[in-house]
Amino acid sequence: MLDCAIIGGGPAGLSAALVLGRSRRNVALFDDDQARNKVTQESHGFLTRDGIKPSELREIARDELKKYPSVVVRDIAIVQARRLADGTFVLVAKGNEQIRARTIILATGLKEILPDISGLKEHYGKSLFSCPYCDGWEIRDRPLVVISEHPHAYHLAVIASHWSMDLAVCTNGANVLPPEQIGKLASRGIRVYGQRIALVKGSEGRLQNIAFADGTELERTAGFVGSQLVHATPFAEMLGCAMNEKGGIVVDDVGRTTAEGVFAAGDNATVTQTQIVFAAAGGSLAAMGVNAALTFADF
Ligand SMILES: Cc1cc2nc3c(=O)[nH]c(=O)nc-3n(C[C@H](O)[C@H](O)[C@H](O)COP(=O)(O)OP(=O)(O)OC[C@H]3O[C@@H](n4cnc5c(N)ncnc54)[C@H](O)[C@@H]3O)c2cc1C
Incomplete structure (x- = not known):
């Protein structure tokens, strides 16, 4: 069983994977490569990476994860996420593979309707x-x-x-x-x-x-x-997470949602403040939240 399943491999998910890898947590990150900023040639405003191609930023982040043996990155879509009676989770990947995890980080981002x-x-x-x-x-x-x-x-x-x-x-x-x-x-x-x-x-x-x-x-x-922003996946609602008036997933200061064991980070939580640096920060906070929750549970 995974310590944490991270759904979404944008800046939020990748940042969470890095911090969890460094926290010796057994995690898998699932990504289907449909980021919002895929249409752009350059990303701006991220310290030390101003003007970088979005795909290059992801490649660098994925390369850095290779150092941490407990982190696995999977290029596959998750199609379902649900909680089991014992409080753990089962994710279903495209092709019907089932993955079990103690916690989830939703880093699935938003989609725009132009x-x-x-x-x-x-x-x-x-x-x-x-x-x-x-x-x-x-x-x-x-x-x-x-x-x-x-x-x-x-x-x-x-x-x-x-x-x-x-x-x-x-x-x-x-x-x-x-x-x-x-x-x-x-x-x-x-x-x-x-x-x-x-x-x-x-x-x-x-x-x-x-x-x-x-x-x-x-x-x-x-x-x-000005486009309409919608959630890329319905997992937050499916898992019973409360949403705020702006349509973002309600999270506390360490990315905890209102659903036990479910954390969220990035655009899907910040909604009106969508920047790579915020998403990466959210991922890092959620990773600390996950690690603290698991460490206290096992202590
Ligand atoms: C045109 C445009 C230009 C932008 N330019 C900038 C810029 O210059 N600087 C800046 O700071 N920000 C910029 N942004 C905003 C920035 O792209 C976002 O704030 C940032 O990407 C959010 O990161 P995230 O990790 O939350 O989501 P995303 O980067 O959107 O990543 C979410 C990931 O989750 C994956 N995913 C979703 N559902 C599933 C699933 N079910 N299974 C598996 N994977 C899943 C998606 O494929 C995606 O890869 C721009 C946005 C747009 C639209």
Whole structure:
């Protein structure tokens, strides 16, 4: 039986595996390589790794794990997770393999649902991004667009304006901004385009134009997209973990969820603050939580 099964091999899961390996814990990390930031070429803002390719960051982390013989990394999806009567867990991997574990760390991340706009996906991660803190520096002072069908468009636009004042907001037909906010944006020279977008146009992912359904066009070279974030897996609910008002898994200061033996780390817990450095920190905390829980249980 594993001391801990880590589901998810992004920064949160990998960081948890490292700390648990160093804590002499028998762990397996399961990953099906569907990270949110797979679409990007570069990750920014992680100390000592600014500008690294997301896959390279994972390779380095996986290499470091090889030093710890009690850690196994498996490239496979987990399709089910449930608690047994004795309080331990059984995971079912794709292909029906069953894995038993005393504890679980959910490091499964989030998935984004982009606005349904033709051409948007092709530009996402190349010239359209999710967050100014991740990619704002690279597109600073350029003609930018914020595409969002959500009231959060205002917040995103105000924050994005710090990187470029040549900014437009497109709500794709959604009437989400009150007149005061439209007025405030206009007072700073930021125009709101409420009409439907027919096509996001560009070349090899480099944005050139937003073509509206009314036949008009807007030249822009980069920007940010407000997307809907959903959990990558339903395991938290299946295992009885409480969720907070933002849709994140409720965790304490060592990643403990409200379900005994289940820990969570990364985007699935932080939800509105999604950064690699936070995810890695969450993984490290959850690993300490797991090790302390097991050590006290066996003491
Ligand atoms: C376009 C874009 C650009 C970004 N740029 C930056 C940036 O520059 N800097 C920055 O700090 N952050 C950036 N982020 C945010 C960053 O990607 C996330 O905050 C971070 O990856 C979260 O780490 P995580 O480990 O929680 O989840 P993830 O990195 O999403 O990893 C979760 C992993 O769990 C796996 N998984 C899920 N379910 C299962 C299952 N059932 N079985 C097996 N495996 C499973 C997935 O395949 C995935 O590999 C960006 C995000 C996006 C979308």
